Amino acid sequence: MARSANSKLDSFLKRNTSRDVYERIRACEPCVVVSGSVKKVFMHVILSDERVYLSEYRPRALRKALSFRDITSIELVNDLPDFLSGQHRERSLHIRVVHTAKNAGKKSTEPKGFSQNEPVCPPASPLIGLNLGAHHSLEETSSVLLSTRSAPSESTGCRISPSSMSDGGLLEEDSSIITKRRSTSCPNKDLLGLSLFQPPSPALSSGSSIAPSPSIPNQERWAPSFSRRSSSLAKLVRRTLAEKDKEDEDDKEEELHLYAVSPTSRIYLHLQSSWSSYIIRSTLMLDPTYRKRCGMSSSSPEELKYHKISWERTCHLFSQLSGELLQEDISLESLYLLLQELHTATYRNPTIKKLFWRSSDLYPFLVKTLSDSSQATREGIHTVDRFLLCTLVVQILSLMFRETEIEPARLSMLTAKQGALTANMLLALVCDPELQLPDSTNGSQSSNTTLQGLQADYLDAASALLFEVVILCQEASRIPALGHFLTVSWVLRMIKPHPFLLPFVGYQAQQVVLLLSDEQYPVSPSQAVLLYQRCRLLLACLQHSIYLSKYIRTTFKEEFRYYVKMSALKHKLPQQYPISQPTQLLLSQLISLVLQKP
Template identity: 45%
Template sequence: MARTGSGALLLSRPNIKLDSFLKRNTERTVYERIRAHEPCVVLSETINKAYMHVILSDERVYLTEYPPRTLTEALSFRCVRDIELVNDLPDFLHGKNRELCQHIRISYVTDKPAVRGHDWLRRDRKAGLPPAAPPSRRTSQCPTITHTLEGYPAQRSPSELPTLPPTRSASCPDPETLGLIRVPPPPTRPPSTEPPRTSSPISPLSPSSHRLNFPDAGQVPRGIGSVLSRLLRRDSSSSGEEREAELHLYAVSDTSRLYLHLQSSWNSFIIRSTLSLDPLYRRRCSGSSDSCPGKRPPAISWERTAHLFGQLSCELLQEGISVESLYLLLQELRTAAHRDITLRRLFWRSSELFVFLVQTLEESLHGCQSLSGVCTADQLLLSTLIVQTLAVMFRETEVEPARLDLLSAKKGALASRMLLALMCDAELQTQNQRSLVDCEVSCSPLTLMLLISSVANVAAVLLCQRQALLAEYLDAACSLLFELLLLGHDASRSSSADNFLSIGWILGVLQPHPQMLSFIGYQVQQVVLVLSDLQESCLSPLQSVVLFQRCRLLLACLQYNNQLAQHLRSHFREEFRYSVQLSCAEEKLPPHYPISQPTLQLVGQILTLHLHTNTRADCAFK
């Protein structure tokens, strides 16, 4: 799903009525961040196989009836623990629908008491609901949500509401063909004499509280009496211990992309919410200082954003621009992209700026290596800024069709150039080291000794500075490669023959690069350093995010490329067997970081895959 210049939803098969409903019943800031919606069969502790619309934003999953009447929050990504595809054939579906169904299971943390076998829709009680999973070892703190309902104004009676006739989904068949019962419309009630009530506006999560609550009856518009609002309503007076619950979504379509959107949204959320714990990052994204934490810059229209982006692009693309001006303009572009997703979408509408950034990265990072073999501090700074800007442009823009069109054009020519431009030697010589080697050949021993003594201090300082800049670049390159792997994960599950940018294709482009092994070796060394006893301090939000991204990269190498997997197992076998410890990761990842639990899951997968393979190899050798 993407948006046009006017902000309307643009789907390959649009649902105009649902789009109109969302536009009327959500605030503009929420509507503009809706990433996807799709009709599904929903199964949870309180909903028994109901055909509903699933609406996905960058922070929450919403549900609404089919046809839509009331928008209700199902869960927040803050409380999600896992999103996975289940390989099964639902027994309540038949024929082709059963074979095409994609079963998505979302495990999340809630403090709502378990449902005691009550079937709200009065269907077959013998069918039962999936049992709740046992409580997880690591507890999560979920903030209070003081809203969950966005419906029609309460003062309007049901007879005044617009009639929404049943419509057939663009990607799913009619519910009657699935053997399901539609959620019935609300019964007609006499007008209430009480003062009208208004529903709470959708508001951001509160970081200071730790309970997930749904509204009481007073928050529900009396004129509606919606079945869905009764299904998902929670008693605010009841509280209990946190436990795991599950939400099951059955997308009856072989072209469904809901799972991919869920995974991408969840990854983006845990990264963004973890980084927001860092004051510097929070200030960069919000544009407000710590002295005014609640102050936000006013919203800018799409047209105004497009105008400003066009001006900035023209300045960047002008001929003869100096390195200093280029660096300052790129800083402005990166900061603006952090704050405004509209600008990120506009970035992909034209190829000029993207091509310019890739070409500048090639010249800055690899042009210097071909001439002198080293990069200066200015070149590393510029290369890092370019890579960081590109990584931001990828974030949360997977629903922009122009992005895939641009990257897949000419059989992925631009994507290949960007991937190859990313790679660099993690152990490049410094200019001073190369100068001393040259002098050793051309100078006398006395002259060489004097030269060494005179530049020793300067060389040490420059070496430390360059190592820090190179480490910053390698971190940024890993972050951009992580975004590309998310793109590849999407393509790997896509049924479209045109979408060839899979994880295997990405690693296949990188694997022959002469500096790929040096690059991946550095990433492994950093993971080993963090997950061993060599580093005792807790990780910062930024360090935690980079660790998560590195683990995703290593897992992709182990799973999708045999050559890279063999290299990792043969060169880092002892480190993974004796130095990498899951217990160290648990101690260094603070439990209140949203990214901690997903990172621990990735570490466990890497260790299991790596050690299990090595054990089998040992047995075969013996």
């Protein structure tokens, strides 16, 4: 959980919520809340990775305000609320969250892959909804905020310090159904509380050095087993669409207004980040392959039950894996297998992301590995090994960036030595999308085709990681008090000298055009997410770089004018994909900027 400066709230949440709910809380901040059932009440706004909760300023009950799945927009409102006065009125941050609400008595549903019955603590005394009495009113909770005071004094109750993460737990299946495998570096069977699902590796050429070896056992520390029942994505899409069409008839639009009164408020950034993370994650959860990777049954993920292991045990297993990765003279095969273990374990256990950023060695190690492999590729050494390794490293980095914005160690790591490591990562990430391969015989053409497919996978992963970096910088630039240099302009300035920057960006734009001009529809959930990420990346290039903006407009104006049609998006992006509407908004902005006259 992201602990707030209010120790009473933290203790209240820890004492009255389940461990699962507590560890998934991302941020807490006091705000004045206005909604259909709450009228100008000073409350704690609590964000998890799925929902927004509310609690009285002196916490007594934790109640669900809305789910991220029902949000349609989050926006800032430029106004001066008349119920605040003085400095509080001038520096207040008004956030409007528009969301749909089900009719009373209608059972709400959660997307597959998420718990449907999260326990929340009951009120200490009988309350009807959130229609709080006089003792919960804004007047008594924080009278200094009221406009009846002509010269209000500073109220410490209106401030919270930047939040930080607490130690969480690692997910583990019931020991009775885990297939335990002995690790070569962990002979003690009592320490093997986790097994790792090893996804099938891509087909490798006979000359590849990354291949299963009897001398290096497949280490499976951290993954629960899962049911392998077959499932059809098409059936899931049709069923979900039918259910949504039926429910939409009874949906109505409501608004939740939050007024942050702290000058260092980050609630807007946390809301945007949490919502973005949710729509990406919940869309990917519609993909059976992704759900298997996360250790969930593709047909009924709600049936999977998890147990927690201690933070100490998690740290031990992570330290063990880190030590194996950082050992000297490690073979390419061993490195690949260990990185696969780290990748899959992180999908199952978000706690590992915290440990990754708190480690002083792993991020520099991955950047160096990517840089060395990229350099070999630029020198014409195109091998299956290198492409597989580079893609895996980029996927791990992208995963570590996702949903870790409130981890303080991440910002410290990225800004160390004036961002030298981050700049190296960005330069190593960009590559030439055209493979410079020699003329080949019929016998080696299939090998070249394999390399081209692997490079396409790498370019997809690279766009996803650049998206994460752009999102990080956009959030960081809105907090000038932190005094760091991370901005989107800085990112684009760092990669501008790269000789293949223009072809790399052009490839990303070309993939957007090709996907939207293709008559095949609908796109898969993973394609929809990749489209969303590429649109955000291209928008950043258009908005923050004159150099790249001129290139995109000059090269792709006609393609966007004639091949990208907004009217076809409803077929390309199914309504049941949570990411569909945000992607349509991004595409509308992107097309407008590309076609804009100079």
